[in-house]
Amino acid sequence: MVSSPRLLFLLLAGASLCCVAAQKTDTLRQGESLSGAATLVSSPEGVFEAGFFAPDPKQPSRQYLGIWYHSISPRTVVWVANRVAPATSASPSLTLTVTGDLRVLDGTAANGTADAPLLWSSNTTSRAGPRGGYSAVLQDTGSLEVRSEDGVLWDSFWHPTDTILSGMRITLQAPGRGPKERMLFTSWASETDPSPGRYALGLDPGNSGQAYIWKDGNVTYWRSGQWNGVNFIGIPWRPLYRSGFTPAIDPVLGNYYTYTATNTSLQRFVVLPNGTDICYMVRKSSQDWELVWYQPSNECEYYATCGPNAKCTASQDGKAKCTCLKGFHPKLQEQWNAGNWSQGCIRSPPLGCETNQSGDGFLPMGNIKWPDFSYWVSTVGDEPGCRTVCLNNCSCGAYVYTATTGCLAWGNELIDMHELQTGAYTLNLKLPASELRGHHPIWKIATIISAIVLFVLAACLLLWWKHGRNIKDAVHGSWRSRHSSTQSQQNSAMLDISQSIRFDDDVEDGKSHELKVYSLDRIRTATSNFSDSNKLGEGGFGPVYMGTLPGGEEVAVKRLCRNSGQGLEEFKNEVILIAKLQHRNLVRLLGCCIPREEKILVYEYMPNKSLDAFLFNPEKQRLLDWKKRFDIIEGIARGLLYLHRDSRLRVVHRDLKASNILLDADMKPKISDFGMARMFGGDQNQFNTNRVVGTFGYMSPEYAMEGIFSVKSDVYGFGVLILEIITGKRAVSFHCHEDSLNIAGYAWRQWNEDNAAELIDPVIRASCSVRQVLRCIHIALLCVQDHADERPDIPTVILMLSNDSSSLPNPRPPTLMLRGREIESSKSSEKDRSHSIGTVTMTQLHGR
Incomplete structure (x- = not known):
């Protein structure tokens, strides 16, 4: 019979063990195992969870080690270890061996050894080094890391499955200390089968910086287009790729991109089993996944839909329509007429350089996804030089020059071109002189002159109709005149918030912006007649006041001193520049007021000042x-x-x-x-x-x-x-x-x-x-x-x-x-x- 003190000790020990087992941890230490329903939960936020799961409810015995979002239901898996070898035993386990190797076993290991069938391994043993102190830690980013005193030995981010998470580096080959392998994001075979599917996303092995989706290993299914310094030109959702992806170069890894979620960590890209690259974001109100972007989204975005030397245009329902580029005709007319465009188009007539004739030139084509297989001309530093290089090379069929990409050129076969709905991406297509009639610079000059004349006439009529000078005259035409007629002063003084100038310049969000025009009375009311109690500060050019517009909008009002160093030229600069420059890290100009000798600017209010x-x-x-x-x-x-x-x-x-x-x-x-x-x-x-x-x-x-x-x-x-x-x-x-x-x-x-x-x-x-x-x-x-x-x-x-x-x-x-x-x-x-x-x-x- 067990004595009472001994029984009490056993009960307390058992309770202690139960408490330890119930605690959530983010770390698996050397020699420990994870099995059954036990999981790792990332810290400190608890965003991700790792453990064993059965994706197919019809086959609950087939289990995989995975990582998923901890608090989102239903379970959303972002990484799977043993994709090709599911566990079939009742109790598979994850073990970190004494040599630093992370292993998935089809059963429970004893004393950190692999006495159960091995299903998957991180293969860190051979490169772990002499030091011990190994641990596997689940991060709030969703990465599972194997660490030692020497640092990170292995990271699940280096060996992704089908999902891109914030914080990942998308490289040509997996980082790390082990044998080099290509980094690919490979789809599941089906929604309930995590084994590798038919589609994989990765970077171009040719080092062009483009992202591709391949089907069945080597068949190109989709491509992103070249990186133009801001975003991938073939991807229409500019804000996501402008803010989320950043290019970089590593001496070992070569070109790569880092991805950072634009406004939330609960955002992911997934390569679906059907080959679609899709972006999901959690809707905060319901905690449901919302589809915000996907590619390919129409038939023109499938690779080379129209074959070489042809342009694809998508209809509203996403159907493709192919047309040969100017100077080209269908290679197989009957097939083309029947809707089989795979053979594309061939050039006719030939270039002048092919027949020893001069007169070749270029036709600019706007809003075009640049073709595949571009090459960079590193010896050229400006647009005329790029044009000359392509013109002097009979094998060059097109070129592009921008400040961020430099000089890009293509051969005579242009593949995978389609018309974009947005984006000022111009391709200069090389054509013989006979195909350039009507596109000669003289015609362009005549067209521009005609447009200018019409614009001037329209402007004169508009000014006559308004009987006075409006704010647009002041911004764009009358900055050099400090004195105006009495009638013009009265008109300026009566301008109010109901009037505005619309700007459609190169802004970050692609939307138009309006510059409001306020009356002096409205500004005086908003600032309590420029009261000292409303003064926020005073710079070199005058005081800044806090103001409140009708409706409760708080603004900052900058009133330029008449004797300040900032005159009309500086005021012109500030109005034109800030009205057109729209970025989250630039202060936003809401409007202005210029009655008589006053020069006032109205900005968004910054509550924390400078x-x-x-x-x-x-x-x-x-x-x-x-x-x-x-x-x-x-x-x-x-x-x-x-x-x-x-x-x-x-x-x-x-x-x-x-x-x-x-x-x-x-x-x-x-x-x-x-x-x-x-x-x-x-x-x-x-x-x-x-x-x-x-x-x-x-x-x-x-x-x-x-x-x-x-x-x-x-x-x-x-x-x-x-x-x-x-x-x-x-x-x-x-x-x-x-x-x-x-x-x-x-x-x-x-x-x-x-x-x-x-x-x-x-x-x-x-x-x-x-x-x-x-x-x-x-x-x-x-x-x-x-x-x-x-x-x-x-x-x-x-x-x-x-x-x-x-x-x-x-x-x-x-x-x-x-x-x-x-x-x-x-x-x-x-x-x-x-x-x-x-x-x-x-x-x-x-x-x-």
Whole structure:
């Protein structure tokens, strides 16, 4: 008979074991097993769960190890281990052996050994190394990692099944330390059978950067189209691919893409058993999966539907209609007439270069998915050069040149072209002179002149009908006239919110935007007659007030001083630029008001004001933890990427500083104050000015000293901003340090002496990722190098920020660390200077 104390001990021990078994864990440790109904649940959010499941209710004995969403019903599986070998025993198990190998066994292992039939293995034993301490951890991203003291040995993200999740790297070959294998996203055989199906998605082995879906191993089923620097040109849903996918290059992996969900982690791409690549997103209200995108979505998106040298146009019901390109005719006319287009078209008549005749030219074709099998001409740096190369090569059938792709050319067989509903993608088709009649430049010039004449006549009639000058005249035609007639002033004063200008420019969301025109009375009412109690602050060009419009909309009202440095030209800049530039990281201009001598701009209201109000305020610094600061750095970089590359004209801000970074209610950054910005043409790389504007401490050396500015000038200012965000100190506050003349010089000295951690703001030092902060300091030092051509451009900076595993070049030591007064003393006369250090924008300073 068991004594009472012993019985009590056994009961307590049993209760303890039950509690341990009931606890949820995200980790399987060396020598442990997972079997039966036990699962791993990711931490800290508990987004994913891993365990054994039976996908076919008719065959419950066929079990697989999988990963699925923890709190979404019905079960949504995103990864399967033993796809080709389901478990059939009553109790399969997942074991992490003492040698670091993750194994699925058809039964329960004893003491971490594989005494049950092996169904699947991570094959990490041979490359695990001598160290122990192995563990398998399920992450909130959905990845299952095998770790040791040396780091991650194996990751399920490196060996996907049919699903792309946020955080994945889509590469040509699987990363990791083991034998190299090709990374493919392979469909299930059916909805209830996880074994590999007929369709697989992956990157082009030819390194073109395109994504393909193959059928039965090697038959091309669908392709994404080339990456044009913003998105894949063959995919119509631009916002998803613009924000979600980022290209990168690795010396080992080659070209790859990282995918980050645009607004939620509960978003996934799946290759279905029928070959469709589909995107689902969880609807927050019901927690149901919502279909938001899929490809192919019509018959034209199946690969080479119309054969070579033909264009496919989809009808509203998704049916394909094929037409031969100009200068081509069907290869097999009878089959073509019968709807069998697979043989495509052939050229007729031949090119002039084929018959020793001159006169070949190009026909621009708009809104076209570029053909497959393009090749990059690396020796060409502009559009005329690309055109010449293709014209001089008789084997070249078409070309494309853009600032982001460079020169792309094709052979004489153009495959997989279809007409897109959106996207300004132009292909220049090579044709003989006989096919270009009517497309000659003279005809184009005549057409343009006719259009201009009609436009002018229509504008004159419209002006006559309105009996006065409207706001469009002021923005686009009358900026040089400071004085107008009394009647025009009365008309301007009566303009109200009911009037607006519509902008249909190259905006991020593809929608039109309106610039409202407010009356002065409306503005006075909104700001309580510009009351001091409503004043938000005052910059170099005038005060900014908070206002409330009818309906309760809060706005920020910028009232330019009459004697400020910002005159009509600067006001013109700000209105035109901000009205057309629409991006989540740029402040949005809602309207303007220009009665008589007033110049007023109305912006969206930013409740958290500017970055400097938090960053340099000891009471508010703690509200900016490292995660928020890093998000602000990335947001500013995204805004600059739009200005420098993605907008129709490249824009250089020229006054990037903490006070010009506004923060919305979610602490998301927005670049503001475009009064000093300049637009660049497509063939311009830099500009020289004798009027240097900006703020000392943020100005690049070549701009401050010589008046030369470019997109690299903004990169310099961005580097200074990164250092300010990390240190929590103003750039000019480092002038007091001995032998350090600016923040760049001080930071470089600390970094060079291996003391860069001393730069970190004490407020965030204990809780931040020191490794990530040090990498940001390294990137900032690359941005503030003296010579513009040594600084990275913004796309490269974004890649550096997003990929923390790539190596960075060493920054050069700064040599032009000039104090504000030294710059001041090098200028010619006092009357040419109007500047201060740190807070006030410099408006008149003549460069050498």
